[in-house]
Amino acid sequence: MKKRSLLFTTGLLLIVSLFLSACSNEAANDANQSAERETPKFISLLTGGTGGTYYPLGGAFANIISEKTGIETNAETSGASAENLTTLKDGNAEIAFTQTDIAAYAKDGEQMFENVKVDNVQAIGTLYRETIQIVTTKKSGIKSIEDLKGKKVSVGAPGSGVVPNAEQILEVHGMTFADIARKDLSFDESTAGIQDGTIDAAFVTAGTPTGAIEGLSATEDIVILPIAQDKIDALIEKYPYYIQDEVPKGTYKLAETVPTVAVQAMLVVRKDLSEDLVYDITKAIFENLDQVTHAKAKMIKAENALRGVGIEVHPGALKYFNEKGIKAE
Incomplete structure (x- = not known):
């Protein structure tokens, strides 16, 4: 009887040990995956067609982000606003240009986003008209x-x-x-x-x-x-x-x-990007606009970035603007 009890106890301890080990490995994997999500090695920045304004600005922004954060950032051509938001919704890019009106449609599930609300996108800030x-x-x-x-x-x-x-x-x-x-x-x-x-x-x-x-x-x-x-x-x-x-x-x-x-044109990001990452991206762009040669760069100012956004601002961007004493209007 004692022998049977000992075998049962030993087996139970082995099962518990294996369970705890599995949980530990799963937690470690989750932590590693989370870290990878928070600090990606590569970022896609969606722009628009080559004949518009998003594309040249996006190229300049991508260079700045790459240089200042160390994360390789690529500016990609696209069908612009609505397509960009759909791509972010699907998780296939990190940052994008869009119009403020289109972002509002996406958030509310209206116009081209009827019955397909985009709920995983937040703003960095508005840029220019x-x-x-x-x-x-x-x-x-x-x-x-x-x-x-x-x-x-x-x-x-x-x-x-x-x-x-x-x-x-x-x-x-x-x-x-x-x-x-x-x-x-x-x-x-x-x-x-x-x-x-x-x-x-x-x-x-x-x-x-x-x-x-x-x-x-x-x-x-x-x-x-x-x-x-x-x-x-x-x-x-x-x-x-x-x-x-x-x-x-x-x-x-x-x-x-x-x-x-x-x-208004604005920059948006996936909301699952970490606060630190979006803070670094926001700071890199708004503190290095002198490196952007496009004429529109003169119209982009941090103090105007929270005007007319129309959707929720990412905490990382808010952290940067709050440090500068810039509040949403």
Whole structure:
């Protein structure tokens, strides 16, 4: 009887020992995996098409992050805002550019994110205005948004934030996509199409000057269609993430300043990135903007980064801004 009891006790102790060992190994593996998630060796920064503003800025930001954090960071081309948020949702990148309005749609499950809310993305901060530029040429004869009826018009690449911008601007002019021959083209494809005559006009939402439009202005007399003040007021009243803006005289050789509207560009990250990592990324970008040669860098200021964000800010970014005495408005 004693022998049987001893064997049972020994067996029980062996089982407990194996269980504790397994738990210890699992905890160690979890800790190692967590550490890897918190300090990745490589980061993907999603931008947009090569003809927009996200791409050159993203390249400069990637270089800064790589240099200042020691983490290899690669700027990748993409379909821009909406596609970028979907990619972050799927866990296939770490940082991305997007428009503030598109981030709001993603958070609330609206527009292109209906029934597919993006709940794993937080903001680093806003950067600069994304001006809505409705581009055509003098030879097209198009002088107003109403003149777009029946014309071949690009409303942005599939998955970009330009599509809802175009839809909403047409809406306040009493129009829909049914009133135009809609084309879904990137900025470069749009300006190439205008140049070769396969499309008549294009909506471009990007910081000015926009590379693709500058390229077109080298060979064509550019026209940016104005938005009348009453239409601007109606748009902002219904969609408050818009702000009044303009394309300055001289841009693309324009003879006059053109009134329009804008949303804001922002940087977002996956919320599972560690506070320390996002703090380092935020600090690296905002304290080394002098290394960015693109004209938009002059508009990016830490003191403005928490204005109009519209979604939750990552704790790592908040830590940096709080250190600088910058609070959300």
